[in-house]
Amino acid sequence: MIKYAQVFQGTAFTSESPKEVKILKDYLFCINDNGMIEKVVAPEDADYPVLLNSYEGAENFHHLAEGQYFLPGFVDLHVHAPQWAQSGTALDIPLYDWLNTYTFPIESKFSDLEFAKNVYEDVVNTLLANGTTTALYFATVHKEASFMLAEICANKGQRGLVGKVVMDNPDQNPDFYRDASTQTALEDTEEFIIAVKELAKSTKQGVYPVVTPRFIPSCTDDALKGLGELAAKYDTHIQSHCSESDWEHGYVQDRFQKNDAFALNDFGLLGDKSVMAHCNFLDDDDAHLFAETGTAVCHCPISNAYFANSVIPIAHLHAKGVEIGLGSDISGGFSPSLFDNARQAVISSRMLEDGVNTALPASERGVPNSRITINEAFYLATAGGGEGLSLPIGRLAENYAWDVQTIDTKLATAKLPIFNAEEDLHDVFQKIMYLVRPENIREVWVQGEKVHSRM
Structure with missing residues (x-):
C-alpha cells in the first residue's frame, strides 16, 4: 500500500x-x-x-x-500589503484624493526596512488567521522591501505572489513616491523577478514574482511596454488595476482612446497568468478580450462599495466566460477576511439586481439576472482564484x-x-x-x- x-x-x-x-x-x-x-x-x-x-x-x-x-484555503487575488498600516481609515473620500493624501505617503515609508518588516509580518499573519492560504500582493516601488515580503511569505508558509510596484509617470505620481526613472523601474523589476525565482527553489508552497504596473495612470508607455516584455521573458504572473472608477476609466480613454483592457493588451499585459483588479467598467468587448486571453478579473466587493462608483456585473461577466476570483483589496477594502468579502459580493449583486433608487418603478430600478448566491461567492474565493492564477489550488x-x-x-x-x-x-x-x-x-x-x- x-x-x-x-x-x-x-x-x-x-x-x-x-x-x-x-x-x-x-x-x-x-x-x-x-x-x-x-x-x-x-x-x-x-x-x-x-x-x-x-x-x-x-x-x-x-x-x-x-x-x-x-x-x-481562500485565495485573495488583490492585497496591497503596505496599506495594512492604514486599513480602516480614510474610506470617505474619492479615490484620487485617497491615494495622494493617505496611500502614497504610507507606502513611501517602506524604504524603511524595519517598518516594512513589522507591517508585512503582521499582514501575512492576519491573512493566514483569516483562512487565506494564497495571496496576490502589491508591495511598493521599493525593491528590497518587496523582496522582504516574498521572504516573509516563504518563511511563514503562505503561498505569496508578490509584485514590486512600478510607478514611473512623473505627471501622475508624487515626487516623494515613484520610481526614479523608467529604466530604474524596469531594472529593479527584473532583479526582483530573478531574486524571487531563486527564493522559490527552496519554498515548498511556492512564492512567485509578479509584474505589477500599479495602473495605467501611474506608468509611462515605455514602462508598460517594458513590463510586458519582462513578463514574457520570465513567464511571470501579471497584476494591475483595470477600469476601476469613473476617474481612472476616463483617464485611460482620454490617453489612449480605448478602454483599459485593450490598452493593457497592446502592451502584452493580458494573458492566462494575468489578474486585473476591479474591472467595474468592462464592456462586452472588454469581457470577450479577457475570456479570449485567459485574463482573470479580481472582484473586490467591499472596496468597490467605497471607490468604484458602481457595482460590477459579476453574473454577466461569468456568463461571458471570464475567469473571476475574489479580493480583499486591503485597504480600499477594510476587512482582511474573504468571508466578509464573499458576503458583500452576494449583497452587492442583490442590490445591482433590485436597484437602489426608489424614485424609479421596481421594473426599471435594477439590472435583471445580476444576483449571485453564496455558493458562487465561495467559488470566487476558492476555485475561481486558483483558476485565475493558473495554479492547482482552491479545491x-x-x-x-x-x-x-x-x-x-x-x-x-x-x-x-x-x-x-x-x-x-x-x-x-x-x-x-x-x-x-x-x-x-x-x-x-x-x-x-x-x-x-x-x-
Whole structure:
C-alpha cells in the first residue's frame, strides 16, 4: 500500500462548479510528501476501511472533531500589503484624493526596512488567521522591501505572489513616491523577478514574482511596454488595476482612446497568468478580450462599495466566460477576511439586481439576472482564484494542494446556530459562510504544512 505523509478524515465542502458546492461527508484525504492531495476516498470505497485501519491513531492521522469541517484555503487575488498600516481609515473620500493624501505617503515609508518588516509580518499573519492560504500582493516601488515580503511569505508558509510596484509617470505620481526613472523601474523589476525565482527553489508552497504596473495612470508607455516584455521573458504572473472608477476609466480613454483592457493588451499585459483588479467598467468587448486571453478579473466587493462608483456585473461577466476570483483589496477594502468579502459580493449583486433608487418603478430600478448566491461567492474565493492564477489550488480534490482551513462551529465563544445534529449539510455550509468569525478557524494548512492554529 502507498505510504502517505498525512491522512485527514472529516467532512469537507468544495466547489464542484461555479454554482454547485460538493459535500464530502466523512471522506479521507491522503496527502503526499509534496503537500498535494494524492487520493480522495469516500466511505463507501473499498480501500476506505483499509486506509482507516492503517492510519487511525498514528501521528500523521488527523480526525476532525464533531462540529468541525474542512474548507479550501481562500485565495485573495488583490492585497496591497503596505496599506495594512492604514486599513480602516480614510474610506470617505474619492479615490484620487485617497491615494495622494493617505496611500502614497504610507507606502513611501517602506524604504524603511524595519517598518516594512513589522507591517508585512503582521499582514501575512492576519491573512493566514483569516483562512487565506494564497495571496496576490502589491508591495511598493521599493525593491528590497518587496523582496522582504516574498521572504516573509516563504518563511511563514503562505503561498505569496508578490509584485514590486512600478510607478514611473512623473505627471501622475508624487515626487516623494515613484520610481526614479523608467529604466530604474524596469531594472529593479527584473532583479526582483530573478531574486524571487531563486527564493522559490527552496519554498515548498511556492512564492512567485509578479509584474505589477500599479495602473495605467501611474506608468509611462515605455514602462508598460517594458513590463510586458519582462513578463514574457520570465513567464511571470501579471497584476494591475483595470477600469476601476469613473476617474481612472476616463483617464485611460482620454490617453489612449480605448478602454483599459485593450490598452493593457497592446502592451502584452493580458494573458492566462494575468489578474486585473476591479474591472467595474468592462464592456462586452472588454469581457470577450479577457475570456479570449485567459485574463482573470479580481472582484473586490467591499472596496468597490467605497471607490468604484458602481457595482460590477459579476453574473454577466461569468456568463461571458471570464475567469473571476475574489479580493480583499486591503485597504480600499477594510476587512482582511474573504468571508466578509464573499458576503458583500452576494449583497452587492442583490442590490445591482433590485436597484437602489426608489424614485424609479421596481421594473426599471435594477439590472435583471445580476444576483449571485453564496455558493458562487465561495467559488470566487476558492476555485475561481486558483483558476485565475493558473495554479492547482482552491479545491479539495486529487492533484490539488492541501490548502485547508478547519472550521469549528461549536466553539463556545463563537458558536454557530446549529441545533439539529442531523441538519442538512447544505444549510450548515451556508451558516459557515455567513457567520464564521476568525476564532472559528481553528487550523490552517498550506501545501500539507500547518501554518496557523488557535488553542
